[in-house]
Amino acid sequence: MKKMKDLRPIIWDDDKKELILIDQRKLPNELEYFICKNYKDVAYAIKDMVVRGAPAIGVSAAYGLALAEIRGDDIYKAYNILKNTRPTAVNLFWALDRCLKAYNEGRSILDEAKKIHEEDIETCKKIGMIGEKLIEDGDTILTHCNAGALATSAYGTALSVIRFAYYNGKKIKVIADETRPRLQGAKLTAFELNYEGIPVKVITDNTAGFLMQKGEIDKIIVGADRILVDGTVYNKIGTYSLAVLAKYHGIPFYVAAPLSTFDLKSSEKDVIIEERDEREVAYIDGVRIIPEGVGCYNYAFDKTPPDLITAIITEKGIIKPKKEDILKLY
Ligand SMILES: CSC[C@H]1O[C@H](OP(=O)(O)O)[C@H](O)[C@@H]1O
Numbered sequence: 001m002k003k004m005k006d007l008r009p010i011i012w013d014d015d016k017k018e019l020i021l022i023d024q025r026k027l028p029n030e031l032e033y034f035i036c037k038n039y040k041d042v043a044y045a046i047k048d049m050v051v052r053g054a055p056a057i058g059v060s061a062a063y064g065l066a067l068a069e070i071r072g073d074d075i076y077k078a079y080n081i082l083k084n085t086r087p088t089a090v091n092l093f094w095a096l097d098r099c100l101k102a103y104n105e106g107r108s109i110l111d112e113a114k115k116i117h118e119e120d121i122e123t124c125k126k127i128g129m130i131g132e133k134l135i136e137d138g139d140t141i142l143t144h145c146n147a148g149a150l151a152t153s154a155y156g157t158a159l160s161v162i163r164f165a166y167y168n169g170k171k172i173k174v175i176a177d178e179t180r181p182r183l184q185g186a187k188l189t190a191f192e193l194n195y196e197g198i199p200v201k202v203i204t205d206n207t208a209g210f211l212m213q214k215g216e217i218d219k220i221i222v223g224a225d226r227i228l229v230d231g232t233v234y235n236k237i238g239t240y241s242l243a244v245l246a247k248y249h250g251i252p253f254y255v256a257a258p259l260s261t262f263d264l265k266s267s268e269k270d271v272i273i274e275e276r277d278e279r280e281v282a283y284i285d286g287v288r289i290i291p292e293g294v295g296c297y298n299y300a301f302d303k304t305p306p307d308l309i310t311a312i313i314t315e316k317g318i319i320k321p322k323k324e325d326i327l328k329l330y
Contacts, residue, residue, distance in 0.1 A: 004167055005196050007149035009051060010059055012114065017070050019063045021051045024150055028191035036060075039068040039078040046085040046092070049182065053151020054225045054261050055120050058091030062113035065099045069109040075100070087272035088234055088301045089225040090263040120153040123258040123315040128160030131221070131256055131313035135165035139172050139218040142208060145179045145236035146188035147223025147256060157256035158221040159192060161313060166198050174200040175217065177208055179236060181280040181298065205238055212249040220246050221313075224257040226271060229264045231306030231321025233257075234271060237299050243308035255304075255321075256313040259329055274300040 011020040019036035025048070026032045034050045036042045042064030045051050051060045061082045068078035079100055086092060095116050102112035135141065141162060148159030155163060165172055174193055178186035186202045193200035203211065211217050220242060226234040233239070233255050246253040263271075281296035282288055290296060306321035319325035 002167065002197070004155075004163060006154060007192060007195065008154050009056060009150050010063075010117065010153055012063055012117065017067070019060065019067065021045055021060065022150065023050050024052060024188060025050055027150075027187050036064070036067065038071055039064040039073060039082060042067065043081050043085050046082070052184070053146065054089035054091040054223070055124070055152040055157070055258060056150070057086065057089050058095035058260060059113070059117050059120050059153050061085070061092050062095040062099050062109075062116045065096060065103075066110040066113040069103065075103055075109075086274055088274045089261075090266075091225075091260050094260050117153055120258070120260075121155070123260070124152045124155040124157060124160050126315035127157050127256050127258065127313055128155050128164035130315070130317060131161030131254070132164035132168055132170070134252075134254065134311075134313070134318070135161065135170055135172060135219065137170045139165075139170070140175060140216055141172060142175045142177070142211070142217045142220045142242070143189060144177045144185060144220075144222045144239055144242055146184035146192070148189055148192045150188045150192060151223060156192070157223045157258065157313075158254075159189065161221055161254075161256050162193070162198065163196065166196070172199070174198060175208075175211060176200055176202050177205050177238065177242075178202055179238060180205055184236070208242055209245045212245050212251055217249075217251055219252050219254065221254045221256055224255050224261050225301055226266075227255070227257055227262045227312065227326075228266060228268065228271075229262070229323050229326055231309060231312070231323070231326065232268060233304045233306075233309060233312075233321070234273070234301050235304065237302050240302040240304045240308075243304045247308050252310040253308060254311055254313055255309055258315055262326065262329070264326070264330075268303065271303070273302070276300050
């Protein structure tokens with residue numbers, strides 16, 4: 001059986017005390033690294049999506065706070081700057097709070113960041129091993145955005161399920177929504193799966209419904225950026241539309257996410273859905289596609305209610321998106 005390629009977008013250089021990130025803005029055409037020498041480099045990398053994806057953002061921010069400790073910077077200032085990079089993915093806050101707690105207890109932030117990094121790798125592996133049981137030989141699976149190795153420390157979440165199904169010998173095909181405006185599906189998911197030799201085709205976001213109507217999609221698996229205790233899922237913009245279409249067509253809709261993406265405290269009114277620069281919508285590769293003077297909406301995420309979700313795949317098992325099931329995870 002073929003060996004997984006084990007793509008790692010986040011590398012801590014313990015000799016130089018630097019954080020090395022694959023610069024995902026340059027994929028798929030160039031494989032370049034972005035070196036973070038201090039916490040401000042990490043904050044920039046998260047905000048400008050050098051590194052993106054809920055778990056990957058959390059791990060990177062943890063190393064960002066470790067860099068502040070190593071360089072003798074004001075830890076609380078670094079914490080606040082890192083915390084304010086992106087508002088929706090809860091892993092960012094979970095990881096920073098875990099590192100700040102270590103610091104306040106007199107423990108090394110770097111050691112805590114390394115633990116968070118290692119845990120993320122193991123967690124994503126378990127999500128794949130558990131979730132692949134839902135995949136049947138011959139399935140065509142639709143996914144949205146990138147919930148792959150490039151969104152985590154390794155393996156991914158939704159793409160970990162796909163990877164493990166493939167490497168366990170299931171003949172699957174993947175359909176990747178391009179995912180406007182930042183095109184994570186076209187540029188990152190297609191890159192990852194093609195790199196591994198997993199059959200993948202890219203579609204425009206508008207094509208997903210038509211393929212469902214034609215009966216060409218067997219399952220849908222996406223990632224998540226925040227899951228509330230009632231099972232509401234915040235994920236890349238367009239996820240909600242897919243979930244409604246899946247319900248209409250009777251197609252199973254799965255969310256794959258680690259426990260670090262669950263937010264048991266917040267309610268919907270507390271969650272900020274990130275709005276990004278309009279220019280991400282108004283321009284493609286530097287060319288303006290919308291008339292001057294015409295504005296855009298650029299919501300980075302949307303919310304999907306639990307009644308549209310078949311199940312949530314976690315490192316502790318597959319659960320229904322219900323409060324009683326979610327609370328049993330802890
Ligand atoms: C494994 S979580 C990945 C999650 O994060 C992505 O958002 P972004 O690329 O803006 O960080 C997207 O919502 C993915 O599902």
